[in-house]
Amino acid sequence: MGKGYYISKHLATAAMVLAAIALVTIIALSVVYNREKSKNAAKFSKATTLPVFPTPKTSNEPWDKYRLPDTLSPQYYNVTLWPRLVKNANGMYIFTGISGVMFTCEKKTDLILIHSNKLNLTVFKGHHAKLTGLSGVTAPAIKTTWFQSETQYLVIQLEGKLKPGKDYWLYTEFTGELADDLEGFYRSEYMENGEKKIIAITQMQATYARKAFPCFDEPGMKAVFHITLIHDRGTTALSNSQEISKTNNPSLNLTIFGPTKRMSTYLIAFVVSDFTYIDAKDKKGVLVRIWARKKAIEDRQGDYALNITQPILEFFEKYYNTSYPLSKSDQIALPDFNSGAMENWGLVAYRETALLYDPRTSANGNKQRIVTVVSHELAHMWFGNLVTVKWWNDLWLNEGFASYVEYLGADYAEPTWNMKDQTILYDLQSAFAVDSLTSSHPLSRKEEEVNTPSEISEMFNTISYSKGAAVLKMLSEFLTEPVFAKGLSNYLKQFAFGSSVHSDLWEYLQKVDQTPGIKLPYSVHEIMNRWILQMGFPVVTIDTRTGNVSQKHFLLEPEAVVDRKSEFNYEWFVPIKWMKKGQVQDQLWLLQKSGTVNHLNKNEWVLANLHVSGYFRVNYDLGNWERLLSQLESNHQVIPVVNRAQILDDAFNLARASIINITLALRTTKYLLHEREYIPWEAALRNLNYFFQLFDRSEVYGAMQAYLKKQVKPLFEYFGTISSNWTTVPSGHTDHLQYRYLEYTMNPEKIRKQDATSTIGYIASNIIGQPLAWDFIRANWDYFFKLYGTGSFIFSGLIRDVTYRFCTPFELSQLKRFQKDNAETGFGSGTQALQQAIEKTTAKIKWLEGNKEPVLQWFLSESA
Numbered sequence: 045m046g047k048g049y050y051i052s053k054h055l056a057t058a059a060m061v062l063a064a065i066a067l068v069t070i071i072a073l074s075v076v077y078n079r080e081k082s083k084n085a086a087k088f089s090k091a092t093t094l095p096v097f098p099t100p101k102t103s104n105e106p107w108d109k110y111r112l113p114d115t116l117s118p119q120y121y122n123v124t125l126w127p128r129l130v131k132n133a134n135g136m137y138i139f140t141g142i143s144g145v146m147f148t149c150e151k152k153t154d155l156i157l158i159h160s161n162k163l164n165l166t167v168f169k170g171h172h173a174k175l176t177g178l179s180g181v182t183a184p185a186i187k188t189t190w191f192q193s194e195t196q197y198l199v200i201q202l203e204g205k206l207k208p209g210k211d212y213w214l215y216t217e218f219t220g221e222l223a224d225d226l227e228g229f230y231r232s233e234y235m236e237n238g239e240k241k242i243i244a245i246t247q248m249q250a251t252y253a254r255k256a257f258p259c260f261d262e263p264g265m266k267a268v269f270h271i272t273l274i275h276d277r278g279t280t281a282l283s284n285s286q287e288i289s290k291t292n293n294p295s296l297n298l299t300i301f302g303p304t305k306r307m308s309t310y311l312i313a314f315v316v317s318d319f320t321y322i323d324a325k326d327k328k329g330v331l332v333r334i335w336a337r338k339k340a341i342e343d344r345q346g347d348y349a350l351n352i353t354q355p356i357l358e359f360f361e362k363y364y365n366t367s368y369p370l371s372k373s374d375q376i377a378l379p380d381f382n383s384g385a386m387e388n389w390g391l392v393a394y395r396e397t398a399l400l401y402d403p404r405t406s407a408n409g410n411k412q413r414i415v416t417v418v419s420h421e422l423a424h425m426w427f428g429n430l431v432t433v434k435w436w437n438d439l440w441l442n443e444g445f446a447s448y449v450e451y452l453g454a455d456y457a458e459p460t461w462n463m464k465d466q467t468i469l470y471d472l473q474s475a476f477a478v479d480s481l482t483s484s485h486p487l488s489r490k491e492e493e494v495n496t497p498s499e500i501s502e503m504f505n506t507i508s509y510s511k512g513a514a515v516l517k518m519l520s521e522f523l524t525e526p527v528f529a530k531g532l533s534n535y536l537k538q539f540a541f542g543s544s545v546h547s548d549l550w551e552y553l554q555k556v557d558q559t560p561g562i563k564l565p566y567s568v569h570e571i572m573n574r575w576i577l578q579m580g581f582p583v584v585t586i587d588t589r590t591g592n593v594s595q596k597h598f599l600l601e602p603e604a605v606v607d608r609k610s611e612f613n614y615e616w617f618v619p620i621k622w623m624k625k626g627q628v629q630d631q632l633w634l635l636q637k638s639g640t641v642n643h644l645n646k647n648e649w650v651l652a653n654l655h656v657s658g659y660f661r662v663n664y665d666l667g668n669w670e671r672l673l674s675q676l677e678s679n680h681q682v683i684p685v686v687n688r689a690q691i692l693d694d695a696f697n698l699a700r701a702s703i704i705n706i707t708l709a710l711r712t713t714k715y716l717l718h719e720r721e722y723i724p725w726e727a728a729l730r731n732l733n734y735f736f737q738l739f740d741r742s743e744v745y746g747a748m749q750a751y752l753k754k755q756v757k758p759l760f761e762y763f764g765t766i767s768s769n770w771t772t773v774p775s776g777h778t779d780h781l782q783y784r785y786l787e788y789t790m791n792p793e794k795i796r797k798q799d800a801t802s803t804i805g806y807i808a809s810n811i812i813g814q815p816l817a818w819d820f821i822r823a824n825w826d827y828f829f830k831l832y833g834t835g836s837f838i839f840s841g842l843i844r845d846v847t848y849r850f851c852t853p854f855e856l857s858q859l860k861r862f863q864k865d866n867a868e869t870g871f872g873s874g875t876q877a878l879q880q881a882i883e884k885t886t887a888k889i890k891w892l893e894g895n896k897e898p899v900l901q902w903f904l905s906e907s908a
Contacts, residue, residue: 107192107199110495115153118260118267121145126274127244137222143257144215149206156200159254159261166217178211216258228255232380243317251497253309261309264434264543269304275316282315284390306541308432313388326354335376345400352457356422359456364426365533380798385417387424419453420446431539437494438546439503440487444512468656468686475511480600483879487576501873514659515575521657522619531556565633571617578610585663594638601887621654626682656686661694676715689727696731706895707902716755737849744900750907782813786820801838805845817846839874847881851888
């Protein structure tokens, strides 16, 4: 069983003394800084005082590789930081800091590589760090130091070799900009009662801890962190651990936090603000606090989050069969935050909309978002934080798992909302949309495919989150939830405070696979590797006339060429739960291209993928489709709610892929006259919305509207709350107004940076706004790319939003031109999204050529 890293009592005492000395050190650094600033104004765009040695691109030097060598292993850090919440004489917000890291030499080496980005390091005797040996060991002298900008390393070459098994101490002092770039250690500004407030906050994932202090910034490089923050009187400092000491001075406070558990750098967090909180303790004494702006707390906007946090923590403790690993659970709502939320261990950060609920003005939809996001982040406290992936190529294991169990935790907190069923909409069907393209990628990519900050950011995508959730749900279904949960518990206990790869999880699930009543055709490894090591998914076709069952790689564009090779030839081991005329049958396994099912009756309807437990689409012979449509029209409730949504979504996508006729897919919507459940309607509207995007500039649009109005009328009468004026453009909603909002996205005083790209996306969702947004992005791509940085997660969503309507040859040519014109600037996390946009647009053009007229005629006939 893995254990946390513990330090001795003497070492802990020494650390406390060092922390106390930190105040004196930082003040001294401040004096030096103030003396020198008039001579050498800090140039944070360059972000270093170190010389940069260019190296040929063909270099095989370790400092030109993005992965750290396996020669050194960090054990603990002492980090003291002092953020200045007022501008200095140069008009800049800065922070100063000192950091020491104790590391163990694993292999003999004369080289130290440690990440450092946009930090100005203090020079000691011509070098940018100090190195000392511990426990009587003499450290070799430093030969030279420099900064390798491309790979973001501080490079330290030594005169001699470090000795394996020996411990060393590396010390640095530095200054950084407390910028408003939403990365690393940054500042946020907001207005309260007419006064501008400044707070200092962090976002370290995935590669931004190196912007706060020099560190071994890889997820597998876990260590214990001793954090000390110096901050202004009247402010509060928070970090991952509980405060253990606070020293007050006339104008400054020094807050010392207890040592963290052994953890990854991307989970480190600290906040300096004048926020306040509400709190409670759970049954085991864990302190739960919700932090936010004072006005928000006064207005009781944190109450809902506090009320659901305790039951969600309680649920996950039972589910994992493992106690919550920390003594506190702080959750903080931030005015500026690039992600929806971040699972910092013990100090979870959220956008305000993901944590705060105003009972006077918020809708029920806001509650649902809060409970799912909180559940997702708290799930990470075990899966992701306690046990972490060794490298970002297995990110899906962290995010896919949290995306799956977030619905379980939310369902426990709000048992009347049927949250478990919604995974079909927000994970499975979302994943299908991306994974049906040739530009998709496997859940687990090869390590060498994920190196640069941009490549790492690209992994934070629909495949990692939603496909990961859907595949893990399928695994849980065919193992059964109790067996799945028991295997998880054993896995977490084994790798606690450490890191793992996906095959480790398969091994521990395999160990509990011997449960009576569970028979798998192959090992968990063999079954699951086909789902995570090759991209895509199958469409399973059942012919009720012959009993033949077959599988084929589902592609939205059937003529597309798949360049990525698969060792499994795009075949899967498919678990099929099914029913026949309302009666549940024994589970089947499709282990080859095709197989046979006995006892099918061509007069009885068959429904496969019962409760949508598997990650695949289903097609049938025409006779079975007709029987299913007949059942939907006569008594749709015989078919489970989620399967009604599945039938709709599968049919429309099979038609888009030219597997079935489009009019057959459209006929699946006729029964909606009788449907009152949310999930089938949402599935239908998503697919019909795709048609609206295709046809809202053509003669099909009017007939489509007429048909949908007829289908919605009974639902309207049933609920009696939907506005009848939903097709009218609001007064004052003009091109000029939309373009003004687009320009506001370049002015943080008008629209916050965290909201800029989503604002562009909302404008692009409007038929009038879409071309405006596209032209705006093309004209200002350099600006946004430089503003958010190559490692930002936002670009994939931005490209997807502004190109969603594209379906003409002219728009395709614009896309390709945009790709060519900006090749030198790059697209960061949007690289794959741009290729997907080209692929989707190409597929739409081909589909429209053969289907536009039949769609028009069908809507005209059905709306008459």
